[in-house]
Amino acid sequence: MIDSASERRVLADRLVQAGALKSPAWRAAVEAVPRELFLNPGVFLHEGGQWRPVTAVGSDPAEWVRIAYTPDTLTTQLDGHLTADQVSGPVAGLPTSSSTTPGLVLSMIESLDVEDGHQVLEIGTGTGYSAALMCHRLGEDNVTTIEVDPGVAARADAALETAGYSTWTVTGDGLLGHPRRAPYDRVVATCAVRRIPYAWVRQTKPGGIILATVGSWANGAGLAQVTVNEDGTAEGRIIGRASFMQARSQAATPVAGDLSARTAYADSERQTKVSPLMMDEWMPAFLTQLAAPGAQLVRAATSEGAQLLYLFDPERESFAEFVADGSGWRVRQGGPVALWDAVEDALTAWQTAGGPDITAVRLHISKECHTYWIGGQQITTRTSSHWIGDKSALRWQHQLA
Ligand SMILES: C[S@@+](CC[C@H](N)C(=O)[O-])C[C@H]1O[C@@H](n2cnc3c(N)ncnc32)[C@H](O)[C@@H]1O
Secondary structure (H helix, E strand, O other), X not given: OOOOHHHHHHHHHHHHHOOOOOOHHHHHHHHHOOHHHHOOOEEEEEEOOEEEEEEOOOOOHHHHHHHHOOOOOEEEEEOOOEOHHHOOOOEOOOEEEEEOOHHHHHHHHHHOOOOOOOOEEEEOOOOOHHHHHHHHHHOHHHEEEEEOOHHHHHHHXXXXXXXXXXXXXXXXXXXXXXXXXXXXXXXXEOXXXXXXXXXXXXXXXEEEEEEEEEOOOOOOOEEEEEEEOXXXXXXXXXXXXXXXXXXXXXXXOOOOOOOOOOOXXXXXXXXXXXXXXXXXXXXXXXXXXXXXXXXXXXXXEOOOOXXXXXXXXXXXXXXXXXEEOOOOEEEEEEOOOOHHHHHHHHHHHHHHOOOOOHXXXXXXXXXXXXXXXXXXXXXXOHHHHOOOOOOHHHEEEEEOO
16 A cells, blocks of 8 residues: 555645645644545546546556545545446446545535534545544544445445544434434534534534535535524524535435426516526525525427526426527416516525625524525625615525424
């Protein structure tokens, strides 16, 4: 086995330069934990629209170490079961487990603001690499990590043992947290959630921090950082963009196939006020998910090749169909919820407010309700003061009870 100490130092230098790594304690963790130990049996590299399997055993050791220290996310499982040792050539598939890019892992765990003795719960063990970094920093007894996929969990557990950490690795649905070891000082999720489960709030000590990616679209998710209050609520804000695979139990079945049945009965048709193509941008995509939770953006084309765009909310049997008409877009909406009306209100209010960044979004979580807003009394800068009060299109409440 090749000693990767110099690659780890280079990785740490790169992470410092990128601003992802700040504290000496986390730098020591990056320099100590060999990422290659966590990539067994291998990885899939995305090349030419397919996934090329590369296994640890079949590779030249120097090449394997080079791959392990690329700054990219390394996919370790496709379609919920396939590992690199099970195929001999490039395959298609959807990533379902990975070693997240070290830049994102480190910037997230730096944002956790951990202190010695803190108990941390990680949701989404994946390869176990991020859990190993936390074990190095906090000690193995202070880290609990949950992975939903039994095979992935077993491999991570073995890798953590090889790296010298006998931490508490749980196989199960991390959306439920892990009550047996609660309460925690910090909860961090490395899979995206549609909303932060109240179980995590309940299992976090007052003053404790939860960090998780909120959103179910690949291009419109926000990294939420909330602090738990004495009264069992939590509040905080979106601190940046992040992109993670969806928590498995929350992953929506993609709407596909013949769309004509889903759009057969429209209740209204009109010209749009803003282009639906805005939803390709990150912040508008995030706002769309706040305004129309559960909606999916779907693309298609007419038999003549004209572009078609849809919002579908299968659970609420609602749709918005967009057709380019030369000068702009027409929208047909059907079902109990006028999806585009809600999204368009949010997008126009956001534009009127000067198009603030995702980091302007605040959130409050109670057992019954998740509230997101931009502006309001909590924001005191002058630029935001004109949104206060009357812009209800910049406030979204997801009532659960
Ligand atoms: C991006 S990977 C985690 C990366 C990991 N932290 C690392 O450093 O290797 C996301 C993982 O979350 C897991 N996952 C998805 N839904 C989950 C859930 N509901 N509970 C626990 N783990 C889940 C996936 O199986 C996947 O292994």
